[in-house]
Amino acid sequence: IAGITQAPTSQILAAGRRMTLRCTQDMRHNAMYWYRQDLGLGLRLIHYSNTAGTTGKGEVPDGYSVSRANTDDFPLTLASAVPSQTSVYFCASRGLAGGPGELFFGEGSRLTVL
Amino acid sequence: GQNIDQPTEMTATEGAIVQINCTYQTSGFNGLFWYQQHAGEAPTFLSYNVLDGLEEKGRFSSFLSRSKGYSYLLLKELQMKDSASYLCALMDSNYQLIWGAGTKLIIKP
Numbered sequence: 635i636a637g638i639t640q641a642p643t644s645q646i647l648a649a650g651r652r653m654t655l656r657c658t659q660d661m662r663h664n665a666m667y668w669y670r671q672d673l674g675l676g677l678r679l680i681h682y683s684n685t686a687g688t689t690g691k692g693e694v695p696d697g698y699s700v701s702r703a704n705t706d707d708f709p710l711t712l713a714s715a716v717p718s719q720t721s722v723y724f725c726a727s728r729g730l731a732g733g734p735g736e737l738f739f740g741e742g743s744r745l746t747v748l
Numbered sequence: 749g750q751n752i753d754q755p756t757e758m759t760a761t762e763g764a765i766v767q768i769n770c771t772y773q774t775s776g777f778n779g780l781f782w783y784q785q786h787a788g789e790a791p792t793f794l795s796y797n798v799l800d801g802l803e804e805k806g807r808f809s810s811f812l813s814r815s816k817g818y819s820y821l822l823l824k825e826l827q828m829k830d831s832a833s834y835l836c837a838l839m840d841s842n843y844q845l846i847w848g849a850g851t852k853l854i855i856k857p
Contacts, residue, residue, distance in 0.1 A: 736793040736796065
């Protein structure tokens with residue numbers, strides 16, 4: 635693993651099903667983020683975690699949950715998927731030491747909810 | 749509240765220069781980022797400005813005026829591979845990023 639890895643890269647899901655998007659980073663970054671990206675809109679923050687064991691809500695958290703059991707992993711769960719959750723999901727991370735740092739992004743997970 | 753505006757789409761010619769503007773309104777400011785995103789790919793970091801002025805990095809430069817709530821990304825000697833979306837992002841007082849919708853740059857031969 636080099637950098638930040640997301641899985642799956644693409645998924646078609648029936649409405650009402652539960653889905654977990656996985657995210658793993660090997661850079662020992664403190665902070666991790668989940669964004670969704672929809673056409674015509676900027677990246678919107680779903681949930682974030684500034685350090686292992688803590689999480690926070692972003693701009694659009696409803697219908698999503700996260701956990702941060704350790705530094706490396708930050709899964710995003712859709713408990714009961716709805717069509718409006720069709721989107722491209724990006725996981726990102728950055729180190730917090732020494733001030734603002736650049737975000738590193740995973741390759742994205744394209745989710746279609748039917 | 750916070751708000752970021754950037755043009756939706758711009759077209760430029762290979763070899764030319766293009767300037768992509770970003771204006772913002774915010775109550776707290778910890779810097780402004782520019783990212784590049786090719787279609788179907790993840791965003792990648794281009795630049796970070798926290799003080800007023802111009803930061804040059806090869807063919808790309810980024811400018812910031814905090815008093816005017818204004819930044820621009822300048823791309824010189826345009827190449828076809830520069831066709832991408834360019835995302836402006838503001839870091840707020842909580843060190844969270846607020847993203848613009850992105851500017852799609854189309855390069856023509």
